[in-house]
Amino acid sequence: MQKKIRVCLIGCGRAGMIHARSYMGGVSGAVLAALCDPSADTLKAAAEETGVTKLYSDWHDVMKDEEIDAVIVVTPTQFHHDVVISAASAGKHVFCEKPMASTEAECDEMIAACATNKVKLQLGFMRRFDRSFRRGKEMLDAGTVGDVTLIKSNTYGPSEPKEWMYDVRRNYGPIGEVNSHDFDTLRWYAGSEVKMIHAVGHNFRSPEKARQYPEYYDTCTVMLEFENGVLGMITGAQYVRYGYDSRAEILGTQGIIKVGSQHANSAETVTADRVIRSDSMDSWRTLFIDAYRAEDQAFIDCIRDDTEPLVSGTDGKMALVLVNEGLRSILERRPIMLKNGLPEE
Ligand SMILES: NC(=O)c1ccc[n+]([C@@H]2O[C@H](COP(=O)([O-])OP(=O)(O)OC[C@H]3O[C@@H](n4cnc5c(N)ncnc54)[C@H](O)[C@@H]3O)[C@@H](O)[C@H]2O)c1
Structure with a gap:
């Protein structure tokens, strides 16, 4: 049997917790293994809600954790570029919320880093799963x-x-x-x-x-x-x-x-x-709740089946x-x- 994909949520705010709830509610083939947020209060609340005990306040430390196979990047947009490049370099698959980054050049770098390191990159356009x-x-x-x-x-x-x-x-x-x-x-x-x-x-x-x-x-x-x-x-x-x-x-x-x-x-x-x-x-949290769950499942499926993500880095760019x-x-x-x-x- 294939092992479950171990996921770390980076950014546990409004949108981050929607993804956390998807995983808690049963994205098959995956487990929410860790949470990361620099705000102690936010991290504590997310840990209490999800029961996840592996907690990080700095995303750089997530990249050193060999038990983590994939990251869900839901930080404020200004951090997406650095977190994604670092995750790809550490061999972790990436789901990144929209907007992908601030500039086209940053998007190109993120796409190239994921391609070079042969990890999946899926963007958070959940309407495609509605x-x-x-x-x-x-x-x-x-x-x-x-x-x-x-x-x-x-x-x-x-x-x-x-x-x-x-x-x-x-x-x-x-x-x-x-x-x-x-x-x-x-x-x-x-x-x-x-x-x-x-x-x-x-x-x-x-x-x-x-x-x-x-x-x-x-x-x-x-x-x-x-x-x-x-x-x-x-x-x-x-x-x-x-x-x-x-x-x-x-x-x-x-x-x-x-x-x-x-x-x-x-x-x-x-x-x-x-x-x-x-x-x-x-x-949007009510209207697209099932779409968020479906996009999270599709991300895990594309890792496990080694297929192309339905929403790519190029779509994000x-x-x-x-x-x-x-x-x-x-x-x-x-x-x-x-x-x-x-x-x-
Ligand atoms: N797909 C959608 O429909 C949708 C909806 C809302 C937000 N978003 C996107 O999701 C991202 C987050 O938005 P939000 O509304 O959840 O914001 P938010 O402010 O509610 O949450 C962001 C979280 O990231 C944390 N954070 C800040 N810096 C960090 C860092 N360096 N490392 C890790 N965590 C950090 C903050 O403490 C906060 O808890 C944005 O890019 C936003 O555009 C997408």
Whole structure:
């Protein structure tokens, strides 16, 4: 019998604990063997919840642990590059959350390190494992709606931005915070790279921040043209309050495929005033809970079966390029041309 893959979670915050719960809830063929986080309180809480006893406060020490076969990198994005390179050099397989890194060059280094050391590298675009998004892709590939003409995808998040999010030159704003998943979905559905990107953004919900952060925007629209001629439209917003809202549409020559719903469940109340009520989706953590579990299982399966990850380092890099170029388009107020999905100059 093959031995279980021994995994260390590096970064035990919001998203990290979703992966921890996947492993605790039963990703087959793997065991959550260690946790790493520099925050003593966070590490303690994660240990108490999971029952994991091997704890690290510094990720450098994880790399020296020969019992660890794979790492799940869920630190703040600025650390992804160094942690991934170090894990690959130590011969550990890598699951890395999105955004992959800060620059295209960093992504190239991460991809090369994993290839050289013959370890798997899977990126955290969990929508590719969501049942509805996958079904949309299956129907598209089966030609159910004819040839694809236009793909739309939106992500709107409910929460008030944290203070650091207002500085968009460092932290992107919604185009990186919420839309990086949409960029991946559109590349996946279109089966092509982006040729032109034109994005526009405005601050509607936090006017009191406009003086200190004149470039901050909370709402954006992104127009795309793919090399195979397919058109794309992504919209994004933060602080919408009404819930988490992620849906896509694929318009073909013979029909339309609609993916996703705002409903948290199928229960509806209809009252005498002839009003229909139902619960709206609260969070990405609820909507994609099964998708996170499926992506964690797929990562372990690709290690055990020695197959290619379904979401690669290149997918992570290309989505990052679109986030970076999309932000550039907003700030410079102009469309940007790409070549093979990469900046021309
Ligand atoms: N796939 C998704 O839908 C999704 C959703 C949320 C976040 N994310 C990504 O996951 C990453 C983490 O985001 P989050 O929301 O969980 O943030 P978070 O702040 O809740 O958690 C980050 C954790 O990493 C720890 N940390 C900081 N520096 C570290 C280091 N050097 N080594 C190890 N741990 C360190 C922090 O103490 C914290 O516990 C980001 O890259 C984010 O973009 C992805």
